[in-house]
Amino acid sequence: MVTKEQVFDILKEVDDPEIGRPITELGMVEDIKIDGDKVLVNIKLTIPGCPLKARINDEVTQKVKELEGVKEAEVFFTSMTDQERQKLTQELLSKYQSGEKEEETGTEFVKHIVCIASGKGGVGKSTVTANLAAALADMGYKVGVLDADVYGFSIPRMMGCQGQPTIIENMIIPPEREGIKIISMGLFLDEDTPVIWRGPMLHKAVQQFMTDVHWDDLDFMLIDLPPGTGDVTITIAQKFKKSQLLVVTTPQKAAANVALRVGRMADKVELKVVGVIENMSYYQMPDGSREYIFGSGGGERLARLLNAQLLGEIPLDKTVRECSDEGTPLVWNENKSPATGIYRESAKKLVEILEG
Numbered sequence: 001m002v003t004k005e006q007v008f009d010i011l012k013e014v015d016d017p018e019i020g021r022p023i024t025e026l027g028m029v030e031d032i033k034i035d036g037d038k039v040l041v042n043i044k045l046t047i048p049g050c051p052l053k054a055r056i057n058d059e060v061t062q063k064v065k066e067l068e069g070v071k072e073a074e075v076f077f078t079s080m081t082d083q084e085r086q087k088l089t090q091e092l093l094s095k096y097q098s099g100e101k102e103e104e105t106g107t108e109f110v111k112h113i114v115c116i117a118s119g120k121g122g123v124g125k126s127t128v129t130a131n132l133a134a135a136l137a138d139m140g141y142k143v144g145v146l147d148a149d150v151y152g153f154s155i156p157r158m159m160g161c162q163g164q165p166t167i168i169e170n171m172i173i174p175p176e177r178e179g180i181k182i183i184s185m186g187l188f189l190d191e192d193t194p195v196i197w198r199g200p201m202l203h204k205a206v207q208q209f210m211t212d213v214h215w216d217d218l219d220f221m222l223i224d225l226p227p228g229t230g231d232v233t234i235t236i237a238q239k240f241k242k243s244q245l246l247v248v249t250t251p252q253k254a255a256a257n258v259a260l261r262v263g264r265m266a267d268k269v270e271l272k273v274v275g276v277i278e279n280m281s282y283y284q285m286p287d288g289s290r291e292y293i294f295g296s297g298g299g300e301r302l303a304r305l306l307n308a309q310l311l312g313e314i315p316l317d318k319t320v321r322e323c324s325d326e327g328t329p330l331v332w333n334e335n336k337s338p339a340t341g342i343y344r345e346s347a348k349k350l351v352e353i354l355e356g
């Protein structure tokens with residue numbers, strides 16, 4: 001006859017579909033009863049009426065039936081008490097919430113944090129963020145995207161994120177697109193709702209994205225910053241001490257001004273500049289020649305001034321915009337444009353620099 005331990009052991013292979021952790025680890029397996037060749041399992045749901053109950057039911061039943069000597073399996077559901085739920089979310093979130101010491105700054109869950117910044121608006125930060133995230137995920141890395149542009153969020157639309165965050169107690173579970181975890185103000189509002197928050201509330205929102213979101217373990221967190229060199233960056237830098245800056249610029253000669261602004265910000269918040277990406281570098285003419293619509297050399301110059309590497313020069317390309325508007329970053333539209341290769345190369349260089 002099968003034992004309770006055997007049942008418990010095999011249930012370690014069943015993850016809670018939302019939290020992405022084994023149900024055994026989350027304290028969801030409340031009771032196991034063996035009755036000859038029949039097994040009864042009592043599962044405690046994190047939230048009553050959990051929409052994924054049927055899936056848990058199927059997976060538990062299937063797993064238990066894999067055991068030798070089991071003919072029948074039945075699952076019963078109860079739900080956690082408020083206290084149990086609080087305890088669980090507190091435990092899960094503790095690794096994101098900062099401690100006093102250096103090693104407890106709340107970022108041991110993520111290997112690299114890259115903030116995508118620019119001196120001015122509209123240069124393509126969000127587009128770069130979305131495409132780099134896609135490229136890194138395709139390389140097999142675990143990626144999260146934090147849209148820190150609370151007023152002008154664009155990540156959910158650009159990345160075609162249909163899902164919604166699940167809230168358990170005070171914990172936010174981010175929806176995913178192709179395995180990339182995404183959090184943005186836009187997931188909590190619809191696109192036509194103006195965000196009228198000011199100062200402290202804005203910081204609170206970004207703070208919450210850092211401390212109350214169950215990111216699980218990540219290789220890369222990409223943070224899409226709002227335009228300019230404002231306070232949000234400081235909030236992030238203070239909380240996530242290992243963050244680095246990736247600067248996006250257009251090719252204009254005025255790059256020196258941008259460098260100055262970004263450089264000043266980087267110094268102020270003690271962030272290292274990991275690289276520069278030049279966007280809208282040129283337009284590829286049908287005859288193969290390049291038209292430098294916005295001038296040239298700005299990215300290279302900026303990189304030199306910031307003492308960083310130029311990771312890539314991305315052409316001005318209609319398909320880049322079209323893919324973003326359609327909600328599937330260009331990188332996931334293989335063969336649509338040679339720019340895909342440039343995003344992938346840039347992602348590769350970024351990894352080389354960060355992983356050494």
Ligand SMILES: Nc1ncnc2c1ncn2[C@@H]1O[C@H](COP(=O)(O)OP(=O)(O)OP(=O)(O)O)[C@@H](O)[C@H]1O
Pocket residue numbers: 118120121122123124125126127128149152154225226227279280314315316317318320321322324325
């Ligand atoms: N290489 C490119 N070729 C063509 N269009 C592009 C390219 N990069 C970005 N765009 C388009 O330019 C517009 C601005 O890009 P994006 O929103 O990424 O900029 P941003 O720096 O994030 O802006 P903001 O400062 O408002 O946050 C978007 O419509 C985007 O699709």
Ligand SMILES: [Mg+2]
Pocket residue numbers: 125126127149152154224225
């Ligand atoms: Mg943006």
